[in-house]
Amino acid sequence: MRNRCVVLxxxxxxxxxxxxxxxxxxxxxxxxxxxxxxxxxxxILAQSWAENYMKEHPGLxxxxxxxxxxxxxxxxxxGGTDICNASRPMKPAEKNQVRSRHGKDVKEIPVALDGLAIxxxxxxxxxxxxxxxxxxxxxxxxxxxxxxxxxxARLVAYGRENSSGTYQFFKEHVLNNEDxxxxxxxxxxxxxxxxxxxxxxxSIGYGGIAYASGIRVVPVRxxxxxxxxxxxxxxxxxxxxxxxxxxxxxxxxxxSGDVKSFIDWVLDREGQKLCEAVGYYPxxxx
Amino acid sequence: MPSNWSxxxxxxxxxxxxxxxxxxxxxxxxxxxxxxxxxxxGAGKLSWEFLSEPPRDHFTKGGIFPAxxxxxxxxxxxxxxxxxLGVATAIYMHEYAPKxxxxxxxxxxxxxxxxxxxxxxxxxxxxxxFIEFVGRGIDRGLYGGxxxxxxxxxxxxxxxMALLTLPTVVVATEEALRAIPANYREVAYSLGATRxxxxxxxxxxxxxxxxxxxxxxxxxRGSGEVAPVMFTGAAYSLPELPVRLHNQFMELGYxxxxxxxxxFDVEATKPALYSTVLVLLMLTFLxxxxxxMIRARIRKRLRDGR
Amino acid sequence: MRSSGxxxxxxxxxxxxxLQRIGILSDRFAAFIIKGSAFVAILSLIxxxxxxxxxxxxxxxxxxxRSEASLSRLFLPQVHHAGEAAEFxxxxxxxVPKYSLFPLFIGTLKVTLIAALIAxxxxxxxxxxxxxxxxxxxxxxxxxxxxxxxxxxxxxVGFFCLMVIASWLQGAxxxxxxxxxxxxxxxxxxxxxxxxxxxxxxxxxxxxQAFREGSIAMGASSWQTASRVVLPAxxxxxxxxxxxxxxxxxxxxxxVLMASGNAAVLSWSPVDSIRTFSATVAxxxxxxxxxxxxxxxxxxxxxxxxxxxxxxxxxxxWWVGRLQKKxxxxx
Numbered sequence: 001m002r003n004r005c006v007v008l009x010x011x012x013x014x015x016x017x018x019x020x021x022x023x024x025x026x027x028x029x030x031x032x033x034x035x036x037x038x039x040x041x042x043x044i045l046a047q048s049w050a051e052n053y054m055k056e057h058p059g060l061x062x063x064x065x066x067x068x069x070x071x072x073x074x075x076x077x078x079g080g081t082d083i084c085n086a087s088r089p090m091k092p093a094e095k096n097q098v099r100s101r102h103g104k105d106v107k108e109i110p111v112a113l114d115g116l117a118i119x120x121x122x123x124x125x126x127x128x129x130x131x132x133x134x135x136x137x138x139x140x141x142x143x144x145x146x147x148x149x150x151x152x153a154r155l156v157a158y159g160r161e162n163s164s165g166t167y168q169f170f171k172e173h174v175l176n177n178e179d180x181x182x183x184x185x186x187x188x189x190x191x192x193x194x195x196x197x198x199x200x201x202x203s204i205g206y207g208g209i210a211y212a213s214g215i216r217v218v219p220v221r222x223x224x225x226x227x228x229x230x231x232x233x234x235x236x237x238x239x240x241x242x243x244x245x246x247x248x249x250x251x252x253x254x255x256s257g258d259v260k261s262f263i264d265w266v267l268d269r270e271g272q273k274l275c276e277a278v279g280y281y282p283x284x285x286x
Numbered sequence: 287m288p289s290n291w292s293x294x295x296x297x298x299x300x301x302x303x304x305x306x307x308x309x310x311x312x313x314x315x316x317x318x319x320x321x322x323x324x325x326x327x328g329a330g331k332l333s334w335e336f337l338s339e340p341p342r343d344h345f346t347k348g349g350i351f352p353a354x355x356x357x358x359x360x361x362x363x364x365x366x367x368x369x370x371l372g373v374a375t376a377i378y379m380h381e382y383a384p385k386x387x388x389x390x391x392x393x394x395x396x397x398x399x400x401x402x403x404x405x406x407x408x409x410x411x412x413x414x415x416f417i418e419f420v421g422r423g424i425d426r427g428l429y430g431g432x433x434x435x436x437x438x439x440x441x442x443x444x445x446x447m448a449l450l451t452l453p454t455v456v457v458a459t460e461e462a463l464r465a466i467p468a469n470y471r472e473v474a475y476s477l478g479a480t481r482x483x484x485x486x487x488x489x490x491x492x493x494x495x496x497x498x499x500x501x502x503x504x505x506x507r508g509s510g511e512v513a514p515v516m517f518t519g520a521a522y523s524l525p526e527l528p529v530r531l532h533n534q535f536m537e538l539g540y541x542x543x544x545x546x547x548x549x550f551d552v553e554a555t556k557p558a559l560y561s562t563v564l565v566l567l568m569l570t571f572l573x574x575x576x577x578x579m580i581r582a583r584i585r586k587r588l589r590d591g592r
Numbered sequence: 593m594r595s596s597g598x599x600x601x602x603x604x605x606x607x608x609x610x611l612q613r614i615g616i617l618s619d620r621f622a623a624f625i626i627k628g629s630a631f632v633a634i635l636s637l638i639x640x641x642x643x644x645x646x647x648x649x650x651x652x653x654x655x656x657x658r659s660e661a662s663l664s665r666l667f668l669p670q671v672h673h674a675g676e677a678a679e680f681x682x683x684x685x686x687x688v689p690k691y692s693l694f695p696l697f698i699g700t701l702k703v704t705l706i707a708a709l710i711a712x713x714x715x716x717x718x719x720x721x722x723x724x725x726x727x728x729x730x731x732x733x734x735x736x737x738x739x740x741x742x743x744x745x746x747x748x749v750g751f752f753c754l755m756v757i758a759s760w761l762q763g764a765x766x767x768x769x770x771x772x773x774x775x776x777x778x779x780x781x782x783x784x785x786x787x788x789x790x791x792x793x794x795x796x797x798x799x800x801q802a803f804r805e806g807s808i809a810m811g812a813s814s815w816q817t818a819s820r821v822v823l824p825a826x827x828x829x830x831x832x833x834x835x836x837x838x839x840x841x842x843x844x845x846x847x848v849l850m851a852s853g854n855a856a857v858l859s860w861s862p863v864d865s866i867r868t869f870s871a872t873v874a875x876x877x878x879x880x881x882x883x884x885x886x887x888x889x890x891x892x893x894x895x896x897x898x899x900x901x902x903x904x905x906x907x908x909x910w911w912v913g914r915l916q917k918k919x920x921x922x923x
Contacts (some may be wrong), residue, residue: 156769163878182681188875393634402840510745546754
């Protein structure tokens, strides 16, 4: 009796395992899932796009994962994703790696606009910050709010991990490629930064404009003489806001098939309308 | 001897005793606070709907069913891999190996040290060996180079976790084997059984309880560890349930990690986050509790004599 | 023919009936499978080392990797900008990638020390109480409590640190950094307490009762017996417990990943953020391009962690063995 139970258990376990044995990507009627990997800044947007697209096209699945633009780019180079989300342009060295591994060039497709916002706690009264000031904060040269005309409080700067496209963009455009100060707290996602800044009255952070809730967004001045500009559709589109940037899709070679239909949909009116719903700005206005 | 000397010594002794008791109290208090905090904030959202529905609206609404399913699928696959392997290893060490064998010594050493290897190193191994080496090999051999198994998949997470929990199963099985009195085996032999027949019909049924304990403890560990599955197969948001061995999966522990560090709006998802933690905690406790109960019953049976 | 059981078979004398032949064959087959399975355990341990070592090796051998991350760059201070002092810095994604392991090492050391300083006194004291002074009802409460603590997944402990302890501590003490070594250290100690407690308690329990009886017979109090007889006798076991706790703390990933701020700060202050080895691997493993210097350095760190915990566990187990021999040899 006991033996029979054991045998039955083993057989059913085996059946479960075998039924799971994939035959790999099915061809023909069923579609292979489209993978989209990369930028944390874009992950909410990409998920919205994916959800809505899948609603209109049942039978097709789009899988969205975050982790940072660096993760997406690494996956693209390793061949592990169809579309890479990136909140910064790919570097020439990275494009070369794709070419040498896959024999094709990357296709760079800007899909949305973003204003990189500077977050401070809601109780922070600072009126505006110049780009050089922001740079000094994040390279560790300004360490106290007093130096910016505020209270005597030690400044705590939050930033992203080095795999983040936002990290890279910030480094290139705001820090002019200098290194971040060691004391900058690295958090794994923009949501975590917003959460931390909202809890910490002496803190400052950066990230995509769409994530800004529960904190104050500080208007940015290009330098001492310029006007302070807040990120909005108008200021980001014209480039008036100094920290405007493109958000990209990258594919290996020209996209085709399901991937192409998805990207076309994203660039079309419906997809671009979703940008604003999420909090970003459309790249193509029709 | 002046009387206050011995009084003072006695007082000092009692005070030190009280301090050690205080240490116990502190530990108990900490455990109570943690569990209390999680239950308080997590019980609110707990409902059948939460457990059976997929998430909606960026995890502020809906439930966590895919994470529960993924964790269950992972654990089942892991058990299929680890129980036969662990039990066979324990049987070898206890029944087959010559008594003072060097090999047994090395195997035991290997098992003990596997138990101490950090979980993230298993994760590294999972990525470096299972995904990059075995997975890509399978892809090249069976699928002509297209990427199927050479990327994060539930099978690789399950195998990585199986390695992680192998020591638990081996130790529990060995304990159970040791508990069987020698004359059971001798009687079997005297009736003409071969060694395998003796194991299959006498030893294994007798040690079933211990093996079960080991399995349950392994499952409890497997459902809670996140570092090994982070890069070998877990994902945050998947539109489909994992039905193929090469699919990715959502997992409760990984979900807690991503939700608490990378979620869109950490404040809005806080209730769901707490409830997910509560579900994970309840799951691990239930498993642990069952395993410990079974083990206690076995040990009691041993002490009371058969 | 080799016999596989205890008793010899009579196959040398006459051919066996079919059932017995099947029995012998299945016996051989089973033995083969079982021996094979046992090898898988050693094999997997070797495999782990081989593969991680294989991917870590280019740090020592490949010229391309060494140009970015040679051993000297990993361990010695580097001058990164002309005119500035040499410094230790971990910034692998940069125009000038910096791979110094020293900030990570200091971070790991700080949080492990903090966790040990909290966990070891608490756990050893609790173990002493449980085995020497506690009435049985207390014992029945504490032991399950420790098992419960051991059963809490580390991601849940990290979550609790991040959400509750960090805010509470910052509210109470007003530290600059909300996520720092102390917060992570407190969480880490929660993961270390169970193992230190269990091994210490085992050590105390294995001190023969005769030791205690002799001490009491000479007029010692309960505390004097515990502190001057039992504790010294069980010392190798207690030390082993500490070592094993250390090993657990060094390798723990999730708690530090969530609660330590992940900033590779080089300082001795316990309230500064830190970046540990394991958290670095966990945070950066996702973005690795296979074969890049960054990839190999992370595997190098992994190999280092593996070796470190291997050695620590070896020492710990050896000490426990010595304790058992010492106590058994007392009679």
